[in-house]
Amino acid sequence: MRRPASVLTALTSVGLLVACGGGPPAGRTGLGSVPASDLGFVRHAGAVQWPSASDFVPPGHGMRLLLPLGECVRAIGDYQNGYRAVTANWTGDPACDRLRLDPAPDGTTNGGDGSPDAVNGWRGGGISAQAAVVERDGAVLAADDAGLARYRGEARQELARADLSTAGLEGQGSRSLVRGMAVTSSGRIVVDAGLSTKDGHAPVVLRSDDHGASLHPVPLPSDPGAAGPEGSVRQVISVLAADGDTVVALGSGPGRAGAWRSTDGGRTWSVSAVTGLPPQLMLTRLVRTGGRWVALGGVERSEQGGQDDTYVLTSTDGRTWRPGATDGLGAGRAQDVTVDRSGNLIVAGMIDDSRPVVAGRRADYCGVVWIGDGVRAWKRGELGCGDAPPQAVTTLRDGRVLIAGNRDLWLRAAGVPGAA
Structure with a gap:
């Protein structure tokens, strides 16, 4: 299973097979799988400005986040300038059928590899973030390796x-x-930066009660049942999300994971255990919709000679979790998820190594989109195959749904029927 820098996403019709240069591995599509166009998605090939001075982008790099702003999005990621990866943003016009680097490369790249400290090459620009949210007034709150910052248009405020x-x-x-x-x-902020208590056994989150002006560490309780025969094991957070003033965080296995919940904006926490998880599970997304929490992740199957697949967990209270629906998923690992205006989950995913690996030939991927609610069977659509799979998905302010990778994007009009 390839692990991207942030966190991550089988064709059936003849027309799409020709357009995308190959179909999915035999038998890898989900039962009832259809072209994504049957689910309302329109493909715009080559509509995303390529995030590299060369023809190669390492797996997991390039576009990482899609933030609905104005009538389109601000996309956040990185650009390979020939020497190193630098911050990159993309924006689009109201049609949102093309995304261009903004600011754009200035032509200072000369190609080749160099020291990460080299000053050569385009220096990038825009919002720098590994995690970001759009606030009620349209400002972007961003978290990166230097802490928090708030962006209003192009103005940056250090927090x-x-x-x-x-x-x-x-x-x-x-x-x-x-x-x-x-x-x-209520505006409280909780950040997961992979921190642990001094003994390394329990997670620590960072919390702000003053809209980001300061951050304070908050140790989470450890799951006593996670102790192995040789004592306690290190417990980490994989995903977290908020609904109202409730914050929920989940770990990832193997076999067992912690589930942490706070009902006071991250000040105090309780812990419970999620058991019976598959080995090699990595949870990557957590959302709230339809009165339930839904967590999505990938299970690596390469050791068994199979393709990775997506695992679903659901909970009504954030403490007790059970496996969610997998009918209709088929092969493929969830990359990103959004909730559309009808409350449906729109999940963008991919199948990696979709054809036999050959020395000297670049890896090939197939993209997939699922529509569901975590309880009923999923609808699956095939997005096509190539060297740049879908990496992010969001719901625009007008209700359209946008899926984007490093080359192509897919748009679904507002009001298209979902999973019901």
Whole structure:
């Protein structure tokens, strides 16, 4: 299972097979799978400005976040400038059928690889974030390896500062530890930066009661049942989300994970256990819809010779969890999720290594979209195959749904029937 820098997403019709240069592995589609166009999605090929000075973008890089702003989006990610990855943003006009780098590369890249400290190449620009939310007044609250910042248009306001970074791989400088952020209805902010208590056994989140001006560590209770035969094990958060003043966080296995809940905006927490989880599970998204919490993640099947698939958990209270519906999912790992105006979940995902691996040939991916609610059977649509799978999805302010990767985007008009 490929792990992107942030967190991550089989064709049936002849026309799509020709257009995308190949179909999914035999038998990998979901039962009742259809072209994504049958679910209302219109593909705009080549509509996303490529995030690299070369023809290659490492898996998980490029576009990471889609934030609904104005009549389109602000997309946040990185750009490979020939020397290193730099901050990159994309914007679009009201039609939102094309996304262009904004600011755009200035032509200073010369290609080649260099030290991560090199000053050569385009320096990027825009909002820097590993996690971000759009606030009620349209400002963007962003969390990155230096702490919190608030953006109003192009104006940046520094908020709480914190070193939330760690050394990256050799030659890759540092990388951010920020993995998620939740904002409550009262404006309290909770950030997951992968921190732990001094003994390393329980998670620690960062909390702000002053709209981001300061951040304070809050240790979470440990799950005593997670202790193995040799004592306690390190417990970490995989996903967190807020609904009202309730904040929920989940870990990921193997076999067992912690479920943390706060009903006072992250000040105090309780813990429960989620058991019976599959091995090699990594949860990547958590949302609230239809009176329930729904968590999505991927299960690696490569050791068994299979494709990764998506796992679903649901809960009404954030404490007790049970497996959600998987009927109709088929092969593919969830990349991102949004809730449309009807309350349906729209999940963008992918199948990686969709054809046999051959030395010297770039990996191929197939994109997929699922529509459901976590309880009933999912509707599945095929997005096509190529070298740049769908990476993010969001619901625009006018109700349209946008899925985007590093090359293509897909738009669904507002009011298209969902899972019901």
